[in-house]
Amino acid sequence: MKLLSLPERLGLVNYRNQAKSDIKPHIKVNTDICNSTCPHKATTYTCPANCYTIDEKNVVHFQVEDCIECGTCMYACDQGAVSWEFPDPEIGRGVNWNFG
Amino acid sequence: MDEKFDCIIVGAGVAGLSAAMTLARNNMKFLLIERGEFAGAKNVSGGVLWGNDLAKLVPEYWKEDGGWDRYINHRRLSFMDEESCFTIDFKSSHFNEPPYSGVVVLRSKFDRWLAEKVQEAIDESDFAMDSFIATNILVEEILFENDKAVGIRTGDEKFYADSVILAEGVNNLLTRQVGLQSDYVPAAHVLTGIKEIIRFDQKKLEDRFQLREKSGMSNEFVGFATDGVEGGGFLYTHRDTLSVGLVLGVKDLREKNKKPQDILNKFKTHPVIADMIEGGEIVEYSAHIVSSGDKRIMPKKLYKDGLLVCGEAANLLMNAGKAIQGMDYAMRSGILAAETIAKSKEKNDFSENALIEYENALSESYVMKDINNFQDAVHLLHDPVMTQKVPNLICDFGRNFFTIKNEPTKKARTMLNDSVKKHASWWDLMKVGIKGGKAL
DSSP: OOOOHHHHHHHOOOBTTTOOOOBOSSSSEEEHHHHHSSSSHHHHHHHHTTTTTEEETSSSEEEEEEEEOOOOHHHOSSSSSSSEEOOOOBBBOOBBOOOO | OSEEEEEEOOOHHHHHHHHHHHHHHOOOOOOOOSSSSTTTTOOOOOSSSSSSHHHHOOOOOOSSSSSSHHHHHHHHEEEEOOOOEEEEEEOOGGGGGSSSSSEEEOOOHHHHHHHHHHHHHHHTTTTTTTOOOOOOOOOHHHHEEEEEEEEETTTEEEEEEEEEEEEEOOSSSSHTTTTTOOOOOGGEEEEEEEEEEEEEHHHHHHHTTTOOOEEEEEEEEEEEGGGSSSEEEEEEOSEEEEEEEEEEHHHHHHHTTTTTHHHHHHHHHHHHHHHHHTOOOEEEEEEEEEOOOOGSSOOOSEEETEEEEEEEEGTOOOEEEEEOOHHHHHHHHHHHHHHHHHHHHHHTTOOOOHHHHHHHHHHHHHHHHHHHHHHHHHHTSSSHHIIHHHHHHHHHHHOOOOOOSSSOOOOOHHHHHHHHHSSHHHHHHHHHHHHHHOOO
């Protein structure tokens, strides 16, 4: 069987409010912590949707668009950089599982 | 709305819906609030609902086509190294009679179906017009008066009730907000579940896995499956799809610097898994945190004045090696929470003194008995000897045992000794044997 890349896999996920540009994120990340004192930057490899990325200068970036609300970053980060707060469903973006 | 509910339930997953069904049957006036577009929209599970509590909630559920996919009559536990798979395989017709001892479900379908059943129960209750399942609503805050939970706030709106049941799942932000769970839950006690739904022609799936009508198979994997990370793999047969996935310890992923999606791809290339999934089409990729079953992350207590916590919000989930159980615990804890609320209503007492009955009932139930009895097994499964060395030596033994070379064959005992020496030591095995003996 053909193995899918992560973008191909995420292409199968059904998101709410996908077209909206003014969505309110449910995760806030203090990337200053990631980029100064964090010894492992674990969110950049443990997030199953790759919402946390690291560039060639070793700088951590976060984007919420692909988030599938699994919660992994909330536990993988032990530095206090990640906080979760769900917004009203109408202004938030998030998964709508077809199978689950 | 001015009028007060008997109870507000937060979360329409298995726990919340089971609580709602029980409240409806007890003629209670309640509001069940779900943040997703429908019950199940936000929910992911590995796939098997164990036990037969479902039959208590929906009598003769098996006569209906909706909700569940297949009953399990074939169970497998596989030890893997990179080229082999040594499997304990048990299939029996004694699993064929309802109420079954396990059914495979997809949550987006199952929870939606169960919500319809709850609505039917509401319609038959005294509060057909006054109890509601409300979707698309986020509960932002639990309201307190004199330290007693009295309702919830969503946006500018407030809803009041004698009691609140939190059934919000493992990422329990509200349980943390009310102080029953600490704000930071350590990574050592949670795992990331990650899976793909793979679709087949139904006939092809049934032929491949020897399925008859609604019979199904569950297969758990240890060893190579998780690429050195603590956890395990699973494969379950649905109606015309497979759930194929892994649960991976978050602390171990962090320490070993591994990506869950890469490990899943590697798992799928294992020759045994590759043969099972060949020809299918991936139709969904999902992930969700699950608890480890370690009691140390359970909320300090599961009640407060006017408030109860159930399901995975209470971290009720366990993998003791035999099965990954959680939805059955969610169901039973939801039922027990609602029964406690019904008794509190009779006494008109929703204080801690009355609601502690829920924790007592849960302790007396199989849920906490299992969690207490199998703590050692949970810890044993986190032991690298169990997840790495044992699967390797079992597969090595299997390869020697089943290879025929037209040479003098060693006795099985000698082969076993060779495999043990190659991959572990008798001392390693003694240690896990003693721990295992204690655990089981």
